[in-house]
Amino acid sequence: MFKNPKILFLSVFFAIMLWIYLNLSYSYSIEVSVPVELTYSKSEAVADQLPSALTATVNGRGWDLLNILLFKKLQYKLDLSKFKNESKIVTNQSIQDRLNLPSNITITKIEPEEIDINLDRYSEKFVRLRSNLIIKTKDNYKLVGTIKLSPDSVKIIGANSVINKIKFVPTEIKIIEDVNSNMSGLVNIKDTLGNLIRIEPRSVKYSFNVELAADKNFEGIDIAVNNIPENKEVLLIPPKAEISLKGGVEQLSKINPSEIKLYIDFKKLEDDTLGYFVPEIQLPVEANVVNITPQKFQYIIKMK
Numbered sequence: 001m002f003k004n005p006k007i008l009f010l011s012v013f014f015a016i017m018l019w020i021y022l023n024l025s026y027s028y029s030i031e032v033s034v035p036v037e038l039t040y041s042k043s044e045a046v047a048d049q050l051p052s053a054l055t056a057t058v059n060g061r062g063w064d065l066l067n068i069l070l071f072k073k074l075q076y077k078l079d080l081s082k083f084k085n086e087s088k089i090v091t092n093q094s095i096q097d098r099l100n101l102p103s104n105i106t107i108t109k110i111e112p113e114e115i116d117i118n119l120d121r122y123s124e125k126f127v128r129l130r131s132n133l134i135i136k137t138k139d140n141y142k143l144v145g146t147i148k149l150s151p152d153s154v155k156i157i158g159a160n161s162v163i164n165k166i167k168f169v170p171t172e173i174k175i176i177e178d179v180n181s182n183m184s185g186l187v188n189i190k191d192t193l194g195n196l197i198r199i200e201p202r203s204v205k206y207s208f209n210v211e212l213a214a215d216k217n218f219e220g221i222d223i224a225v226n227n228i229p230e231n232k233e234v235l236l237i238p239p240k241a242e243i244s245l246k247g248g249v250e251q252l253s254k255i256n257p258s259e260i261k262l263y264i265d266f267k268k269l270e271d272d273t274l275g276y277f278v279p280e281i282q283l284p285v286e287a288n289v290v291n292i293t294p295q296k297f298q299y300i301i302k303m304k
Contacts, residue, residue, distance in 0.1 A: 029059045029108060034074045034099065038195055040122070041081035047120035047159040050078075050195050054091060056099075057109035064104055074099055080117065087117040120159035128153050130170045133187060133206055136177040142213035143179075144248035145286045150205045154189060158197035169199060171206075182209045211248025215290060218243050218255070223279050223297065224263040230304075234269065237298040241279070247287030259284035262292075269299055 034054045038046070054076050058065065068074065076091070076098055083089070091114065095107050131147045154169055172190045176183065184207035189199050219242045225234045241262055245252060261282035269277060276296040281289055 027059060027061055028065055029057055030065055031055055031057050032068075032074060034076045036195070037075045037077045039077070039079040039081065043122050044080065044085075044119045045122045045157070045159040045162075046080065046118065046196060047161050048116065048118040048196075049193070050115060050117075051112060052194055055111045056095075056107055058101075058105055059108050060105040064102065068101075068105065078115075080119065083117050083119070085117070085119040089115040089117060091115060120161045122157075123160035123163045124155055124157040125163055126153045126155050127166055128168045129189070129204065130168045131187075131206070132171045132173045132190065133208075134173070134175045135179055135208060135210075136175065137210055138178050138180045140213055141180045141210050142246070142248055144209040144211045144251050147206055147208045149187075150207070151201075154204070155200045156197050157200070158193075162193070162196050166197070171204070179210050183207070209248070211250055213246065214249045214252055215244060215246050216252040216255075218245065218257045218260055221257060221260050221262055224261065225266055225269070225299075226263055227266045229266070232266075233302050233304055234266065235300040235302065237300070238294065241297075242293040243281070244290040244292075245283070245287045246290050247285065251285050251287060255284055255287075269301060275299075 032055075034056050036051055036053060038050070040046075056074075058068070060068075078089070091110050091112060092107065095101075095110060096103075099107075101107070129149050129152055131149055133147050135143050135147070137143060149171070156163055156166060156169065170190045170192075171187045174187050184205060186203050187206050188203045189201070191197075191199060219240075221241045221243055223236055223239065223241060225236070228234060243260060243262070245255075262279040263282070264277050264279050276298050278296060279292075281292070283289075
């Protein structure tokens, strides 16, 4: 029995190291994921999805395998400029050279065994960004206006047949909670097409404004009838409205009642069969309409 704890510790340590050394001297087979690195030509790009990684079964001494896992970055490099359209690549062909493996390491299996290459004309264009930010404010606070992204569009690069189908690019989903003040930050672009396209930039700046929430009523708002013929006039019953808005305190305080536009086009009155209408609303700021009184307006069309 060991009375000296240091001797006991060193004995256990050397025993473990000896066990590791002996076991790593044996041969093993392991599975590794090998990322696919594509090199494009300046005139063509891939039109169909390619695997982002290959699964390879490698065989070798434990020490050699450990060296690969810890210190060597395996990549399956594929130069697409060397292939014609609708080519088929056998993945285990020249695999040792592609992965730059030492001779004492062998590949016994690789999946997928083949990769189909479908090429198309290289193209690029700018598309709008769509925000996937979710803002959850604290009680009695409100998001004022919209979430701004800068830049608000990104460049997408890839095959013409793929690029033409893309109308917008979304950001990643990001939830920001307990917000009670203006904020800004960075959000990544969501890449749903893998190696089919390249997106520049990969992240953008977001910003938004938050204020204390409030309700405010605006009375005596005129209702305009647009495009009335010169030989006719329209009487509205009643001629004015009251509108209730919900928004930020500062936002609502800056609204002049004359900036609130309620309107209807004369053609809609002519085509109306109900005898009343609901006016269109145009606000000078982004706020929510809580209520409009009355909700429906009657009218009389007269000849001058």
